């Protein structure tokens with residue numbers, strides 16, 4: 001078995017790798033378009049080859065010109081009896097070459113645990129990822145608001161203002177990270193301080209295609225900062241982005257006011273869909289999406305390497 005990165009000469013055989021299980025995968029159309037725009041690269045597609053045949057293929061996604069960010073697809077030919085061992089070996093080789101273990105993002109239908117075809121497809125991939133060091137599991141809920149749902153009204157309890165100074169948002173992000181139920185934030189705070197984490201979060205949101213001028217601070221009637229709302233967008237369209245309620249103001253349902261403000265911001269510009277992800281464990285956030293008429297349409301499983309603790 002020869003394990004190696006792909007080259008352009010492999011294209012035809014890469015396109016012949018077909019996943020017929022109910023999980024997300026790098027299908028031919030996706031492969032071609034992402035190779036063309038740089039989100040996929042041949043040196044980030046790894047294959048296990050025997051006698052000229054591709055028996056396993058792993059495909060990583062990343063922003064053009066940047067490091068690989070996520071494993072997007074794991075395929076093993078149906079003739080292989082020990083899929084887990086081969087897939088884990090393939091991942092290990094690529095991880096060594098990358099000097100990193102990017103997380104594996106798997107998209108599955110709602111209620112996937114009750115669907116044997118899905119649990120089977122997820123199961124061997126999950127175990128292969130685990131053996132290659134992707135030991136952390138996270139379930140993210142994917143919601144979407146569409147204009148056939150009512151546009152949430154403003155309760156009037158909070159006043160929303162634009163704020164051009166990024167430092168004010170750094171401070172708000174840092175304050176909201178205390179006691180967060182968000183997995184990414186909690187993991188990050190194990191290895192860095194709240195301000196460093198806040199600056200990184202802010203940089204990520206500034207890099208997204210959403211407009212900085214949409215960002216809002218939310219104040220109570222007495223002028224106290226209660227939270228903030230960052231409507232944003234990604235390559236696929238408008239997204240909720242981020243919102244936070246400062247710890248002293250939690251438990252009053254302000255999350256509804258912030259989410260309503262974000263939804264109104266997008267609806268006012270004629271958005272035909274507003275997407276959002278949250279961790280299954282962030283129940284106050286998940287409930288807020290449901291109250292605001294967002295529909296749970298899919299689940300994203302994220303398998304990642306444990307952070308190195310300081």
Ligand SMILES: CC(C)(COP(=O)(O)OP(=O)(O)OC[C@H]1O[C@@H](n2cnc3c(N)ncnc32)[C@H](O)[C@@H]1OP(=O)(O)O)[C@@H](O)C(=O)NCCC(=O)NCCS
Pocket residue numbers: 176177179180181182242243244245246249250251252253254255256277278279282284285288
């Ligand atoms: C998620 C969040 C916005 C919820 O805000 P909120 O306005 O307090 O939400 P609610 O008022 O609806 O809270 C509902 C219940 O959850 C509790 N709760 C809210 N946030 C909580 C937290 N971080 N930890 C524990 N319990 C929390 C509330 O106290 C309340 O409990 P109760 O029903 O016993 O009174 C807030 O926790 C937050 O800012 N978290 C950090 C940032 C974050 O996770 N943003 C979302 C990223 S997708």
